[in-house]
Structure formats: structure tokens, C-alpha cells
Amino acid sequence: MNLTFEEQKMLDGAYGKSVQKSMEILTSLGDIYGAERMIPIKSVHMPGSSIVVAGEAATSFVEQMGENGTEFAAYTTLNTGAMDMDCPRELGFSEETIARQKRLTGAYGRMGGVPCHTCTPYLIGHCPKFGEHVAWGESSAIAFVNSVIGARTNREGGPAALAAAIAGRVPAYGYHLDENRRGQFLIHVETALSDIAGYGALGYWVGTRVESGVPVFTGIPADVTTDQLKALGAALASSGAVALFHIVGVTPEAPTLEAAFGGASPKEVWHVGRAELQTAFQTLSKQQGQPVSLVALGCPHSSLSEIMQVASMVEGKRVKTAFWMLCAQPVKYLAERSGHKKILEDAGVTLVCDTCPVLGAMAEPMEKTGMTAMATNSAKLAHYAPGQWKIPTYYGTTEQCVNAALKGVFA
Ligand code: F3S
Numbered sequence: 001m002n003l004t005f006e007e008q009k010m011l012d013g014a015y016g017k018s019v020q021k022s023m024e025i026l027t028s029l030g031d032i033y034g035a036e037r038m039i040p041i042k043s044v045h046m047p048g049s050s051i052v053v054a055g056e057a058a059t060s061f062v063e064q065m066g067e068n069g070t071e072f073a074a075y076t077t078l079n080t081g082a083m084d085m086d087c088p089r090e091l092g093f094s095e096e097t098i099a100r101q102k103r104l105t106g107a108y109g110r111m112g113g114v115p116c117h118t119c120t121p122y123l124i125g126h127c128p129k130f131g132e133h134v135a136w137g138e139s140s141a142i143a144f145v146n147s148v149i150g151a152r153t154n155r156e157g158g159p160a161a162l163a164a165a166i167a168g169r170v171p172a173y174g175y176h177l178d179e180n181r182r183g184q185f186l187i188h189v190e191t192a193l194s195d196i197a198g199y200g201a202l203g204y205w206v207g208t209r210v211e212s213g214v215p216v217f218t219g220i221p222a223d224v225t226t227d228q229l230k231a232l233g234a235a236l237a238s239s240g241a242v243a244l245f246h247i248v249g250v251t252p253e254a255p256t257l258e259a260a261f262g263g264a265s266p267k268e269v270w271h272v273g274r275a276e277l278q279t280a281f282q283t284l285s286k287q288q289g290q291p292v293s294l295v296a297l298g299c300p301h302s303s304l305s306e307i308m309q310v311a312s313m314v315e316g317k318r319v320k321t322a323f324w325m326l327c328a329q330p331v332k333y334l335a336e337r338s339g340h341k342k343i344l345e346d347a348g349v350t351l352v353c354d355t356c357p358v359l360g361a362m363a364e365p366m367e368k369t370g371m372t373a374m375a376t377n378s379a380k381l382a383h384y385a386p387g388q389w390k391i392p393t394y395y396g397t398t399e400q401c402v403n404a405a406l407k408g409v410f411a
Helices: 005-012 017-033 056-065 095-110 139-149 158-167 196-210 226-239 257-261 274-284 304-314 329-338 340-347 363-369 379-389 398-407
Strands: 038-040 043-046 075-078 169-171 185-189 215-218 268-272 294-302 322-327 350-353 374-376 393-395
Touching: 005 017, 017 056, 017 158, 017 169, 043 158, 056 095, 056 158, 075 095, 139 226, 139 294, 158 169, 185 196, 196 226, 196 268, 196 274, 196 379, 196 393, 196 398, 215 257, 226 294, 226 379, 268 274, 274 379, 274 393, 294 304, 294 379, 294 398, 304 322, 304 329, 304 340, 304 398, 322 329, 329 340, 329 350, 340 350, 374 379, 374 398, 379 393
Parallel strands: 043 075, 185 215, 185 268, 294 322, 294 374, 322 350, 374 393
Antiparallel strands: 038 169
């Protein structure tokens, strides 16, 4: 790689061991992927912020990198953690788990990491500008920031994101370059998608076919909501490994079909109608009419508008199941100020922050509360939960999930 004078000094150790180690990681990555230079970055969203994915060795590595006063060179937020940091004991987490997560969060925090522990940092102020280079982890957030915002990131893993945060740069390859951001697959959506579960089903169906390619959608209305886009991106990144998608007339790099493909032709063309969506729903939720013990919404973490929607559905009622709505702490704070948290709590719905059933140490609260089956409106959660928790998972619209909570049965 061609390094600047400053970057060479960083690599030679002039700024300490952590910066040197970070540059070693980044230049190695650059060599592997054929990068010619480094690019300065504006921000990092840190994967590996939960002890479920960052074990003892990774926690020690983060602690070591933070020794001797190392500070992040780029604004850095922390992804979802293992527990709700405000009330871990109430949800049933053990003292050992609490202590381990606090060690990891503290190590990032000492370097300047913002301990927001959410997968939707873009909903709480970490929102890059179009075209900015960033280094983000967390597949759903990567898909959103690349596609909806038009910032540029690769799918960063834990060590690379940590190195990028410390060095303030990444090697220039992959989605940082124009030529890799062009569409590859054309998807004509030929059915209406109302609820976010419909967008999740669409993403799930397409993700299995395009894998890590760049799909371009037509037929999605211009008034598609932010919540629907985050559901689509999360699902694309779950059944596939999609980091970037375009929607003609909606996302910023696709004002026209031609612009989305950069003038090239699609590799393949798919048509998605009711039958294809039905297939996705059936794959994610094989049975109906089954008892449910947990309803979990907010994967990716809920916006305030999603919380308000559920509050309006449960107001004055009482759910029969455990009901978690996952969100970031600032969103919970707004829900409290707006009165929606009280409505949810009166109905038996808990706003759970900082964590989720996939990246959380949820075995502990799940075992303590005897949870046996889950319903969700998230294709990502429905994809991962059955394998992780070995419990049946039912996938449906927000209305179906709320009804499941009220009746104790998914139908
Ligand atoms: Fe977020 Fe956890 Fe879902 S990190 S996207 S709530 S699996």
C-alpha cells in the first residue's frame, strides 16, 4: 500500500503500540484486498460490543489496546450489548455476566466509545452524511448506512473496526470505491408491502438469492418509511450477506435505474409477488395456532414511531405473554416523556434497551422465566432465534404479534 508520511510514522510506532498495532491490522487487510491507499473515516460503529460475541480473549485485547491512554481518532458508538445496562438484575442477568459486560463497555468507553449499545445508531444522532467514509459493524446498520444514507463502509469485524477507530482510517477497497457500489441484481417488486414484516419477508427472499451481491429494487413506493427500510436491510443481511442495496427513486444512489447499475446490465432479474413473499413467511414461521410465551419486537432496535404504534394497539389492554420491545436508551427516554412507556408498562410490555435476543446473554432471563416459544415481526430475529434458543419462532406482522401477546397464541 502507498502510505502517507504520517501513516508510515503510525506504522513505525511513533504514536505508540496501539496505533502501531492498528496500522498493522489495517495494512494487512489492505494488502489482502488489494487496496492502494488508506482513506480517513468520519466514524465507527463498533461490532463486538457484546460479551456474547467478544469472549474473554477479545475483551482482554480491547483492554490492552486501550492501555496507556489510547483514544479513538474517530467518533465511535457501541453496538448492542449483552444486557440492559440500566436494569440487568430485574431481567435476570447474573452478577458474573454483568461484571463481564461492564469490563468490555468500560474498556471501549475509556478510549472514547459512546456506550449507547444499539444497532440503530442512526436513530440516535450517529448519522453520517452522504458519501462519507465510515467503518461500521453490525450487518443491519451497515446495510442502512450504505444504502439509505449513502455513506460508505465495508462489513467491518471487531478487530478491524477497533483498529479503524484508533487509527482513524481504513484501507480503500470494497464499498468505499465507486465501482463496487453499482447494482448487480434487479428485483421487480410486484405486490404491496404494508407492514414492516412484508419488507422483512421481501429482504429475506431476496437475500437468499443475491447472497453478498447488490440488489436494485423497483416497485417500492417513494413513501416507504425509515422503519420499513431498516427491516428490509436487516433481512437482506440475514438470509444473505447484503451490505448495500438500492431502491430506484428512493435511495440516494438510485435516482434512476440506469444510475443504480452505473450503466451496466443486471446479472439476473427477479420478480417478487405474493407467492414469493408467502414462501418467505412460511420459511420463517412454519406453524400457526401455537402458544407463545414471548413476543419480541424491535430487531433492529425500535424507533419511537414503532413504539407509539404498539402503544396504540395495547392501550387499556393486558398482554398474556412476556413482551419485550427492544430500543436504544434515548428512544426509551423519549417514550417516557411522551407517555408511551407508561401505556406499554400498564399493558405488560417492557422496553428493553442495550441488548437483544441474539447478541444478549438471554439464556439467563429466558430460563428464569420459562420462555418456550417466541413471536416477532423481525425477519432477522426469526432467522436467528430458533437456532440460538432452540425454541419455535413465529413470524408475522406487528398486529399479529400484538394479538399473539394479548391472546397467548400466534394465529
Ligand atoms: Fe439489532 Fe440484535 Fe436485531 S443487534 S438487528 S436487535 S439481532
